Amino acid sequence: MSSARSRGVLPRGSAPDREAVLDLYTFWLSSAAYRVRIALNLKGLDANHHVMVLRKGDQSTPEYRKLNPQELVPTLVDGGSVLTQSLAILEYLDETHPDPPFLPTEARDRALVRSHALTVACDIHPLNNLRVLLYLEKKMGRGKDEVDAWYRHWVEKGLNALEDSVAASGRAGKCLFGDTPTVADxxxxxxxxxxxxxxxxxxxxxxxxxxxxxxxxxxxFARAAPEAQPEAV
Amino acid sequence: MSSARSRGVLPRGSAPDREAVLDLYTFWLSSAAYRVRIALNLKGLDANHHVMVLRKGDQSTPEYRKLNPQELVPTLVDGGSVLTQSLAILEYLDETHPDPPFLPTEARDRALVRSHALTVACDIHPLNNLRVLLYLEKKMGRGKDEVDAWYRHWVEKGLNALEDSVAASGRAGKCLFGDTPTVADxxxxxxxxxxxxxxxxxxxxxxxxxxxxxxxxxxxFARAAPEAQPEAV
Known part of the structure; x- marks a missing residue:
C-alpha cells in the first residue's frame, strides 16, 4: 500500500493536530470507500489516505487483515479505534461530529433515510462487488456478457425500487430526504x-x-469522486 | 397473504391498544424478517404477522409493492409509518423503545457492533437471498452443486472474517459485544x-x-425462530 496526503480540508477553525488525524484505507474505484470520502469531506475532516490496490491484492496482506479481517476497503482508523463497514463509519462520524447532520431528527424519518441507504448498501452494491464479479468469472466460468448482464440486473432492479420508494415517501427535495445530504445521498x-x-x-x-x-x-462530493483521487489511472 | 396473530407479548405493563399495534410482513424462512421478529420480542412488542409466501410471489403483488417497492420482506407498519430494511427497523425500534438497548453507549463501541451486523447484512446475506439463488439457477442455468457451493463460499468466507473481527475486538462476552444482545447478535x-x-x-x-x-x-430468540412460526411447513 502507498500513502498519500488527502486533499480533504482540516477540521474547521483548528490547526493541524496529530491526535486528530484520521487514516483512511481507500481505493479510488471502491464504492464503499467513496462513501466515506464524501462523509469526511462533508464533516470537514482530514484523513491520510492509504491506497489499497484491490486487483493487486493489497487488501489481503497479513498487515491489512489485522485491521480488516474481511479484506475489504474502507477501514478508518481514528486514534486507537479501527472502524470497518462504511455505513458503521458514517454513523460513527455523525455521532462524533454532529455538524452537519447525516440523519433527520425524527425516528420515522431516520428509518426512511437509513432504509434508502441500506437499499444501496445491502441489496445493490454487495452483488456487484469486485470479488463477486471475479467469482462469477473465474469460479463459475461465466463470460463478460453474462457478468455484465448480472451487474445491470441488480443495479437496475435495485435503483428502480429505490426510485419508487423515494417517490412514495414524498420527502425528496434537492436530496433524497429534504435539501441537505444524508447517508442516503x-x-x-x-x-x-x-x-x-x-x-x-x-x-x-x-x-x-x-x-x-x-x-x-x-x-x-466532487472531491471524493474516483477520478479526483491521486491514484486514479 | 394470510394474517395470524403473533405470539409476541404485549408491551410490558400496557393493555392492548389499537394505536400501538404493529403490523409485520414476514415469512418464516426470511432471515431479514427473523431479525425483526427477534427485535420485537426483545423489546416486548406485539405485532400482527402477515405471512408473505415468497416462492408463491406474495411479495410482488401490487398491494405489497405499495408498501415495499423492493418486493422484499420484512416490512413493519407502525401507525402511519411504513418501515423497510431490517437494519433500519432495528435502529427505529431501538430509538422508539430504548429498553433494553440494542447498541452500546460509546460511539466507537456502537461502530464496532454495527460493523458486525453489517458484515452479515451487507456481505453475507444479500449474496444468498432467494432471488439471487433463483437468478443463478434460472437465468444462468447453474446446477444445484454450483449454487450450493456459491452459498457456502460466501457464508464461510463472511463468517470466518466475522469470527476474526469479534476475536480481535476482545469485547465478546456471552454475546458478540458484552453479555446482552445487540444488533450484531x-x-x-x-x-x-x-x-x-x-x-x-x-x-x-x-x-x-x-x-x-x-x-x-x-x-x-427462540420464539422468533423459523420453526416456531405458525406458517412453518
Whole structure:
C-alpha cells in the first residue's frame, strides 16, 4: 500500500493536530470507500489516505487483515479505534461530529433515510462487488456478457425500487430526504457512478439522477469522486 | 397473504391498544424478517404477522409493492409509518423503545457492533437471498452443486472474517459485544440458522457458535425462530 496526503480540508477553525488525524484505507474505484470520502469531506475532516490496490491484492496482506479481517476497503482508523463497514463509519462520524447532520431528527424519518441507504448498501452494491464479479468469472466460468448482464440486473432492479420508494415517501427535495445530504445521498452517488460505468439504464430513475446531479455539484462530493483521487489511472 | 396473530407479548405493563399495534410482513424462512421478529420480542412488542409466501410471489403483488417497492420482506407498519430494511427497523425500534438497548453507549463501541451486523447484512446475506439463488439457477442455468457451493463460499468466507473481527475486538462476552444482545447478535442468529441449513462449515467460528448457542436459549430468540412460526411447513 502507498500513502498519500488527502486533499480533504482540516477540521474547521483548528490547526493541524496529530491526535486528530484520521487514516483512511481507500481505493479510488471502491464504492464503499467513496462513501466515506464524501462523509469526511462533508464533516470537514482530514484523513491520510492509504491506497489499497484491490486487483493487486493489497487488501489481503497479513498487515491489512489485522485491521480488516474481511479484506475489504474502507477501514478508518481514528486514534486507537479501527472502524470497518462504511455505513458503521458514517454513523460513527455523525455521532462524533454532529455538524452537519447525516440523519433527520425524527425516528420515522431516520428509518426512511437509513432504509434508502441500506437499499444501496445491502441489496445493490454487495452483488456487484469486485470479488463477486471475479467469482462469477473465474469460479463459475461465466463470460463478460453474462457478468455484465448480472451487474445491470441488480443495479437496475435495485435503483428502480429505490426510485419508487423515494417517490412514495414524498420527502425528496434537492436530496433524497429534504435539501441537505444524508447517508442516503452518500450511498446514492457512488452507486450511480458505478451504474453509469457499466452502462445501466437509468431512464426509470428521474429523481435519483436529479438528486445525484445536485450532490455531485457540491464540493464535498466532487472531491471524493474516483477520478479526483491521486491514484486514479 | 394470510394474517395470524403473533405470539409476541404485549408491551410490558400496557393493555392492548389499537394505536400501538404493529403490523409485520414476514415469512418464516426470511432471515431479514427473523431479525425483526427477534427485535420485537426483545423489546416486548406485539405485532400482527402477515405471512408473505415468497416462492408463491406474495411479495410482488401490487398491494405489497405499495408498501415495499423492493418486493422484499420484512416490512413493519407502525401507525402511519411504513418501515423497510431490517437494519433500519432495528435502529427505529431501538430509538422508539430504548429498553433494553440494542447498541452500546460509546460511539466507537456502537461502530464496532454495527460493523458486525453489517458484515452479515451487507456481505453475507444479500449474496444468498432467494432471488439471487433463483437468478443463478434460472437465468444462468447453474446446477444445484454450483449454487450450493456459491452459498457456502460466501457464508464461510463472511463468517470466518466475522469470527476474526469479534476475536480481535476482545469485547465478546456471552454475546458478540458484552453479555446482552445487540444488533450484531440479532443478525448473527438467523445467519447461523441459514448456514446450518446449507451445511456450511462452522468449525473456524467457535466464538460465533458459542454466542449463537447462548442467544438461542433466550426466549426472545427462540420464539422468533423459523420453526416456531405458525406458517412453518
Amino acid at each position: 452518500i450511498c446514492l452517488a457512488p452507486q450511480l457512478y458505478n451504474a453509469r460505468r457499466f452502462g445501466c439504464d437509468l431512464s426509470a430513475c428521474p429523481t435519483l439522477t436529479r438528486v445525484d446531479g445536485h450532490c455531485m455539484a457540491l464540493d464535498a | 440479532i443478525c448473527l442468529a438467523p445467519q447461523l440458522y441459514n448456514a446450518r441449513r446449507f451445511g456450511c462449515d462452522l468449525s473456524a467460528c467457535p466464538t460465533l457458535t458459542r454466542v449463537d448457542g447462548h442467544c438461542m436459549a433466550l426466549d426472545a
